[in-house]
Amino acid sequence: MTVSSYVLPTLVFALIVYALVKKVNIYNAFIESAGKALPELLRLIPCLAAMLTALEALKSSGALGAFMGLVSPLAEKLGLAPPLVPLILLRPFSGSSSLALLRDVLTEHGADSPIGRAASVLVGSTETVFYTVTVYFGAVGVTKTRHAVPAALISGAVGAAVGVLLTRVM
Amino acid sequence: MMNWVFGIMILIGLAYFTAAGRGADALTALASGCQGAITLTLSLAGTYMLWTGLFGIAEKAGLTEKLARLMKKPVEFLIPDAGDAAAPITLNLAANFLGLGSAATPFGVEAMRRLHRGGNTASPGMVMFIALNASALELLPASVIAVRTACGSASPYDIVLPTFIASLAASAAAIISCKALSRLFG
Numbered sequence: 364m365t366v367s368s369y370v371l372p373t374l375v376f377a378l379i380v381y382a383l384v385k386k387v388n389i390y391n392a393f394i395e396s397a398g399k400a401l402p403e404l405l406r407l408i409p410c411l412a413a414m415l416t417a418l419e420a421l422k423s424s425g426a427l428g429a430f431m432g433l434v435s436p437l438a439e440k441l442g443l444a445p446p447l448v449p450l451i452l453l454r455p456f457s458g459s460s461s462l463a464l465l466r467d468v469l470t471e472h473g474a475d476s477p478i479g480r481a482a483s484v485l486v487g488s489t490e491t492v493f494y495t496v497t498v499y500f501g502a503v504g505v506t507k508t509r510h511a512v513p514a515a516l517i518s519g520a521v522g523a524a525v526g527v528l529l530t531r532v533m
Numbered sequence: 534m535m536n537w538v539f540g541i542m543i544l545i546g547l548a549y550f551t552a553a554g555r556g557a558d559a560l561t562a563l564a565s566g567c568q569g570a571i572t573l574t575l576s577l578a579g580t581y582m583l584w585t586g587l588f589g590i591a592e593k594a595g596l597t598e599k600l601a602r603l604m605k606k607p608v609e610f611l612i613p614d615a616g617d618a619a620a621p622i623t624l625n626l627a628a629n630f631l632g633l634g635s636a637a638t639p640f641g642v643e644a645m646r647r648l649h650r651g652g653n654t655a656s657p658g659m660v661m662f663i664a665l666n667a668s669a670l671e672l673l674p675a676s677v678i679a680v681r682t683a684c685g686s687a688s689p690y691d692i693v694l695p696t697f698i699a700s701l702a703a704s705a706a707a708i709i710s711c712k713a714l715s716r717l718f719g
Contacts, residue, residue: 370631375587382594389590396589400582403642408574415573416566417539420546423562425553458676466680474686483681483692487674488699490667495641496535499663500655502642507654510714512534514660515667517710522668522703529695 403502410501414493418456427452443527444478446471450485451523455492455516462486477530484526489519580635588624588639600624611665611708614658618647622662629666632675641666657715664711668703671696 382389421427431452435445443451446468454461465486472478492515500508543563550559591597601620608619615622621644628637641662648658655663674696681689 371633378587378591378594378596381596382590385594387590387593389593392590392593393586396592397582397586399589400578400585400639403585403639404574404578404581408570411573412567412570413539415569416563417542417546419562419566419569420543420550420559423558423565424546424549424555426545426549429549462676462680465677466684469680469684469686474681474684475688475691479681479684479686480692480695483677484696484699487671487677487692487696488669488703490669492667493538495666496663498638499641499645499666500535500659503645503649505645505649505653505655505659506535508534508663509655509660510711510718511655511660511663512538514664514707514710514714518664518668518703518707521706522699525702526695526699529698530692533695 406504407498407501410497411494414456414497444481446478447482447485447527450482454486454489454523455519456494458491458494461491481527481530484530485523488522488526490515492516492519577635577638581639584636584639585643588621588643597621597624612648612658612661614648614650614656616647618644618658618662621647626665626670630670630672632671632673660715661708661711664707665704668700668707670700670704 379389382392427449431449434452435448438448439445450461450464450468453464465482468482469479472482474480474483492512496508496512496515500506500511546562547559550556550562588597597620600623601617604623605615605619608615608622612618612622621640625637625640625644628634628640644662645659648656648662650656673693677692677696678689681692
């Protein structure tokens with residue numbers, strides 16, 4: 364918050380001044396590059412649609428809820444509090460739903476409770492893996508993503524596990 | 534991979550809808566997923582254009598070239614085939630680190646385009662770049678801090694250090710699993 368409120372305006376200011384001093388036609392440069400953004404965004408829409416549609420199918424059908432009911436007892440045996448399970452499952456797919464879920468967990472259990480702190484670290488140290496894969500590969504038309512998804516999911520699992528464990532000692 | 538993820542999610546969802554006797558709701562749900570893609574893209578579009586435009590100015594001013602020369606060695610340590618993608622890769626990781634997710638996306642897409650070696654198959658550099666992006670290395674997890682503050686936390690910043698250490702572990706895991714798995718996925 365504080366970082367972006369100082370650093371960003373300064374950086375953009377410096378960039379414009381530097382480019383003007385270097386006699387760059389910044390107006391043309393901006394228009395030319397910003398124009399490239401639109402075709403890129405158009406190419407992203409179908410990829411995002413595929414992912415969000417699949418997610419919606421799981422969510423609204425109740426399949427996701429049923430799966431969580433199934434997994435919760437298992438997770439509890441591993442020492443993972445039940446409220447953390449839906450967070451872990453949804454986190455790779457959607458940033459906004461995991462933030463909404465985090466809000467629910469914090470409201471119900473308290474932001475400074477062990478569960479609340481574990482949930483916060485969990486969301487902070489992991490990323491929307493499937494969103495990243497969809498957008499970045501979709502933009503360049505790559506469909507054979509090789510080991511990107513497994514590697515990213517392993518990284519996320521390690522981040523989540525380390526994060527949850529750390530909140531017990533820190 | 535995405536092929537199977539997509540197929541299995543849709544099939545399980547449809548099976549559940551039908552089994553629950555809510556077949557009529559199924560298509561509404563699927564369409565609302567597609568509608569979500571339009572809404573999301575539109576909400577991204579402005580920031581995306583802004584940063585693409587500013588990147589264009591930096592490029593014309595020769596700044597991205599300077600940054601690329603400066604960051605070539607460290608970037609190539611992780612992504613040996615980075616080439617001229619070093620500048621957008623640096624900007625993308627820096628934007629993520631500072632918590633500017635929406636600025637990170639256009640840099641990331643530019644990096645992917647420069648890492649692309651043609652065809653529809655991911656290059657090794659692309660996979661490593663994606664895995665690094667997935668480890669969420671961030672100075673301050675601003676959105677989480679905001680939610681904690683809104684939920685009445687007495688110490689919303691309490692989670693910054695464990696989050697950072699966990700992200701570092703995730704980055705290390707990304708690098709190791711990328712190298713280990715690359716042989717399995719020719």
